[in-house]
Amino acid sequence: MKFFQSFLNRGDGPEIRRVRHELVRRSLEVRAVERFTPHMIRITLGGPELAGFTSPSPDDHIKIFVPGLDGSPTRRDYTPRRYDPQTGMLILDFVNHHGGPAAAWARAARPGDRLEIGGPRGSQIIAGPIDHWLLIGDETALPAVGRRVEELPAGTPVTTLVAVPGVEDEQAFATATHHVAHWVFRSMEQADDAAGILAILKNLEIPDHTFVWVGAEARVAKAVRQYLLDERRIPPQWIKASGYWAKGQADASVRDVGDVR
Structure with missing residues (x-):
């Protein structure tokens, strides 16, 4: 549920509307893993906890929670690549590079694995002339x-x-x-x-x-x-x-x- 909005007026220029969302943490299931390109891994997520998920701006960020390289919990920001409320599927794309815990998780991910996400906390919607x-x-x-x-x-x-x-x-x-x-x-x-x-x-x-x-x-x-x-x-x-x-x-x-x- 959205609970806060603000407007940044730019005169005759574009306007950025800032929308705040209720912060929810969700546990999702990996439904598919695709080596989309040599340096991109596409993960499709689903599950009943996606109900109510919202991401109105293309550059929104969610938090994902994965094991760090030392095994301790860590979190990273990711953009929802696509969300389809009709099918209940959320797609995340991970850059496949060495040394990062999120990329390491994506390389090892298999259907049936779990991923916890949080957010997005807010959105910046760009509009105007x-x-x-x-x-x-x-x-x-x-x-x-x-x-x-x-x-x-x-x-x-x-x-x-x-x-x-x-x-x-x-x-x-x-x-x-x-x-x-x-x-x-x-x-x-x-x-x-x-x-x-x-x-x-x-x-x-x-x-x-x-x-x-x-x-x-x-x-x-x-x-x-x-x-x-x-x-x-x-x-x-x-x-x-x-x-x-x-x-x-x-x-x-x-x-x-x-x-x-």
């Missing part, structure tokens, strides 16, 4: 990017620019939007380097009334935001940039890189 969307990210943001492309109204112009390790990591989205995809290839060890994304971004047209959403490693997200502000003169209210993770730091994220000094 938006004529075009530009979504920029890396593999960690693909669940949010893919979900937004698929959930935008038919005919909406949307451009995606996503960095992944290789061509086999590209994803196709089932969408009725006017979607143009750009992919940057770099190793996962170079995921904190914004050069590849910036090189393509410099040649992209950004029409007026384009909302730019960024989700990537924190230094990349900050560099992209700074370029958009300084070089492309995009007003800050038309940009939402988040550091989904920070290289060299476990369980680190920056919700708004504009607050980082």
Whole structure:
């Protein structure tokens, strides 16, 4: 049940509506495991405790609770890739990388296993006079990017620019939007380097009334935001940039890189 809403007005620009949800912890059953791409594992979850689950924004985050690498309980943030209340199925995509407890859990997951989740605690719903969307990210943001492309109204112009390790990591989205995809290839060890994304971004047209959403490693997200502000003169209210993770730091994220000094 939603219990709090607030509105962030941006004048004639977009508006971010913040919605708070009742915080519920759920125990779910693994229904299917798919090696979706070489660096992505898709887990389908279900069970009666999904009743009442809500996730109105494509970049929502839930908490998942898994064993840490030392066996102690730990938690991580994940974006619900898709939720179908009709079938009672929740899909989560896990980046398959070494050294992370969530990825280790996903690699070992089998149908019948259990996963506890919490949330989402809240949502940020972006609305307003938006004529075009530009979504920029890396593999960690693909669940949010893919979900937004698929959930935008038919005919909406949307451009995606996503960095992944290789061509086999590209994803196709089932969408009725006017979607143009750009992919940057770099190793996962170079995921904190914004050069590849910036090189393509410099040649992209950004029409007026384009909302730019960024989700990537924190230094990349900050560099992209700074370029958009300084070089492309995009007003800050038309940009939402988040550091989904920070290289060299476990369980680190920056919700708004504009607050980082």
